Structure formats: structure tokens, C-alpha cells
Amino acid sequence: MTTGPLEPELQAEQRATLAELLRELRRAAGLSGERLAVRCAMSQAKISRIETGKTLPSVVDVEQIVQALGVPVDDAERLLSLARVANVGYTSWRSSARAGSWHHQREIKALQEASTVVRQFLPAIPSGILQTRDYARHALASSVKGAPDRDVEKMLDVRMGWKSSLTGSGRTFLFVLTEQAVTWRRAPLEVMVGQLEHLAETAALDAVDLAILPRTAQVFAAPLNIFVVYDERLVTVELFSGGVAMRDPRDIDYHLELFDFFRSKALRGEEAVEFLRSAADDFRREL
Known part of the structure; x- marks a missing residue:
């Protein structure tokens, strides 16, 4: 289900929040960017770009990351909802x-x-x-x-x-x-x-x-x-x-x-x- 459209300023804020949360979850799991990249079948460079907000992750990207990090179901769904919002401009x-x-x-x-x-x-x-x-x-x-x-x-x-x-x-x-x-x-x-x-x-x-x-x-x-x-x-x-x-x-x-x-x-x-x-x-x- 698609969320409502966002004005550019709010959308940028949502993207920054998503990047920060993904970075914090990786650190809390005790994984380096390289190890997470291997688990997600992504490049380490892509993980870095996602966590710094330079690349907007797709909903599929976020699904792979939360699964690799073992994020609880409720928290994972909130992150996926945030990713859906960020992917609508x-x-x-x-x-x-x-x-x-x-x-x-x-x-x-x-x-x-x-x-x-x-x-x-x-x-x-x-x-x-x-x-x-x-x-x-x-x-x-x-x-x-x-x-x-x-x-x-x-x-x-x-x-x-x-x-x-x-x-x-x-x-x-x-x-x-x-x-x-x-x-x-x-x-x-x-x-x-x-x-x-x-x-x-x-x-x-x-x-x-x-x-x-x-x-x-x-x-x-x-x-x-x-x-x-x-x-x-x-x-x-x-x-x-x-x-x-x-x-x-x-x-x-x-x-x-x-x-x-x-x-x-x-x-x-x-x-x-x-x-x-x-x-x-x-x-x-x-x-």
C-alpha cells in the first residue's frame, strides 16, 4: 500500500531518518559494514552510501538489511513503512x-x-x-x-x-x-x-x-x-x-x-x- 505523497523537505527528512536508523541498527548488532554487505549480498560501498544518505535504499534493500540484522518483526515493519514513504516523491x-x-x-x-x-x-x-x-x-x-x-x-x-x-x-x-x-x-x-x-x-x-x-x-x-x-x-x-x-x-x-x-x-x-x-x-x- 502506497503512503501519501510528501513535499520535498519532509521527504528528505524521512530519507535521513531511514539512513540513521539503519546505521544504528548495524552498530547495535556489532557488525561492520563489510560483514553486513556479505550477509545482504550487497557491496560494502552500497551499504556505506545507504547509511550516509547518499543512496536511497529500495524497499527490497531494506528488507534484506533488516533480515540480515535479525530486526524484530514490529521494528522491521516500521522501517519498511519508512522506506516506502521515502520512495514516494x-x-x-x-x-x-x-x-x-x-x-x-x-x-x-x-x-x-x-x-x-x-x-x-x-x-x-x-x-x-x-x-x-x-x-x-x-x-x-x-x-x-x-x-x-x-x-x-x-x-x-x-x-x-x-x-x-x-x-x-x-x-x-x-x-x-x-x-x-x-x-x-x-x-x-x-x-x-x-x-x-x-x-x-x-x-x-x-x-x-x-x-x-x-x-x-x-x-x-x-x-x-x-x-x-x-x-x-x-x-x-x-x-x-x-x-x-x-x-x-x-x-x-x-x-x-x-x-x-x-x-x-x-x-x-x-x-x-x-x-x-x-x-x-x-x-x-x-x-
């Missing part, structure tokens, strides 16, 4: 805007390029890597009161650079979009037509597997949030107010299962392309 869109939202766009590109398989579940809107510049401009120009200010044109420049990731060698992108995500009128009709045609063209790329979940599909699950899984090491989830990053293997496995479930109900291949072209024709007739 929250960044508000306001804090991103203060730093310059385009920096966050560059971070996303770096994550994509450092991954072999990227899975994106998109129940509300195509992700930036799938957007035309005109569509992205309308999507980024929020009309909601209280939304953080951002330099839309600078964000667009960075976002359009994401597309190079789709043609990079050895990288695969799997997308599942709902019908609502691709047909919600977020822009003028001519822009919507261009966006849908662009999606159909993108679906033909060798590195892309694009699926559409239609309204007519019988799906006994709610598509609540946009989420992205980078290989099997990181999940990011988008909220109205910010983004959550999860590294707990159980959270990652759960989102992989969710992705596969929705994908199994979706139109794929030529059926997906035909759906997109038909939707583009529907908008074109309204012009």
Missing part, C-alpha cells in the same frame, strides 16, 4: 513553475532517453511526446484560476524536442489512450484534425505501440490517473496539483498490471489507426 506544479517549468520538461526527456521501455497510460490527454505544437500550445495554456504561471513557448520548444526519443534505437514506447483523451475538444477543429492525424502517423513508427481504449469497451476498472512506467524502475503519476514518483517494486508491479489490463481491452494496430482517422474525419466534417 511529490513535486507540486507550483514549485516546478517557480524553478521554470521547462526544466521539468527536460527531466522527462532525460528519463525517456535513459529507458528501454516506456509505458504511458493516458486517460485524459495525449502526452507531450504525442502532441503537435499547435495542440500542445492550447493544452498548456490553462484557463483555470489559480493555475501556476509558466512560459508556454519555452515549454513548447523543449516538448517538441521529445519527439526525437521516438526514433532512438533500442527504445520502445507503449501508449494506451482512452477515446476521451484523443477526442476531447481542447483546441479548434483544424488543430484537432491535425492532432488526430499526427497520432495515426506516430502509431506507424517502429518504436511505437499505440492503443485506443474506446467508450464501447467493457472495462471493470476506473482509469483514474495518467501514469508512466519507465522500464521496471520508476512510476510517475500526474495529479491536478503536481506529480508523484514511486520506486517501490510493489507499486511498479501494480502499475504494470494496470497497464496490461487496460491495454488488453484496447484497439491496437490497424484498428487503432482506423479509429484515429475516423475521429479526424468527424472533426473535419464540422469545419
Whole structure:
């Protein structure tokens, strides 16, 4: 079970506490870092980085350490809960805007390029890597009161650079979009037509597997949030107010299962392309 997201300052405090507790438990057990490393099948350098807070241990790492130290069940569970909290990071869109939202766009590109398989579940809107510049401009120009200010044109420049990731060698992108995500009128009709045609063209790329979940599909699950899984090491989830990053293997496995479930109900291949072209024709007739 995932704990709630934390603001960066509290998360840093939780990480420091976890490092200190693990270090104290090792000393109380009378073990050196080298001996503990052998028991955990880790390197001594990794144990040192964990105990000094330079490396955030995964929940699996903490499980191995508490087992090696013979920590009582109740204490071990408290440490594991702390590790789960430390492995969930929250960044508000306001804090991103203060730093310059385009920096966050560059971070996303770096994550994509450092991954072999990227899975994106998109129940509300195509992700930036799938957007035309005109569509992205309308999507980024929020009309909601209280939304953080951002330099839309600078964000667009960075976002359009994401597309190079789709043609990079050895990288695969799997997308599942709902019908609502691709047909919600977020822009003028001519822009919507261009966006849908662009999606159909993108679906033909060798590195892309694009699926559409239609309204007519019988799906006994709610598509609540946009989420992205980078290989099997990181999940990011988008909220109205910010983004959550999860590294707990159980959270990652759960989102992989969710992705596969929705994908199994979706139109794929030529059926997906035909759906997109038909939707583009529907908008074109309204012009």
C-alpha cells in the first residue's frame, strides 16, 4: 500500500531518518559494514552510501538489511513503512513553475532517453511526446484560476524536442489512450484534425505501440490517473496539483498490471489507426 505523497523537505527528512536508523541498527548488532554487505549480498560501498544518505535504499534493500540484522518483526515493519514513504516523491506544479517549468520538461526527456521501455497510460490527454505544437500550445495554456504561471513557448520548444526519443534505437514506447483523451475538444477543429492525424502517423513508427481504449469497451476498472512506467524502475503519476514518483517494486508491479489490463481491452494496430482517422474525419466534417 502506497503512503501519501510528501513535499520535498519532509521527504528528505524521512530519507535521513531511514539512513540513521539503519546505521544504528548495524552498530547495535556489532557488525561492520563489510560483514553486513556479505550477509545482504550487497557491496560494502552500497551499504556505506545507504547509511550516509547518499543512496536511497529500495524497499527490497531494506528488507534484506533488516533480515540480515535479525530486526524484530514490529521494528522491521516500521522501517519498511519508512522506506516506502521515502520512495514516494511529490513535486507540486507550483514549485516546478517557480524553478521554470521547462526544466521539468527536460527531466522527462532525460528519463525517456535513459529507458528501454516506456509505458504511458493516458486517460485524459495525449502526452507531450504525442502532441503537435499547435495542440500542445492550447493544452498548456490553462484557463483555470489559480493555475501556476509558466512560459508556454519555452515549454513548447523543449516538448517538441521529445519527439526525437521516438526514433532512438533500442527504445520502445507503449501508449494506451482512452477515446476521451484523443477526442476531447481542447483546441479548434483544424488543430484537432491535425492532432488526430499526427497520432495515426506516430502509431506507424517502429518504436511505437499505440492503443485506443474506446467508450464501447467493457472495462471493470476506473482509469483514474495518467501514469508512466519507465522500464521496471520508476512510476510517475500526474495529479491536478503536481506529480508523484514511486520506486517501490510493489507499486511498479501494480502499475504494470494496470497497464496490461487496460491495454488488453484496447484497439491496437490497424484498428487503432482506423479509429484515429475516423475521429479526424468527424472533426473535419464540422469545419
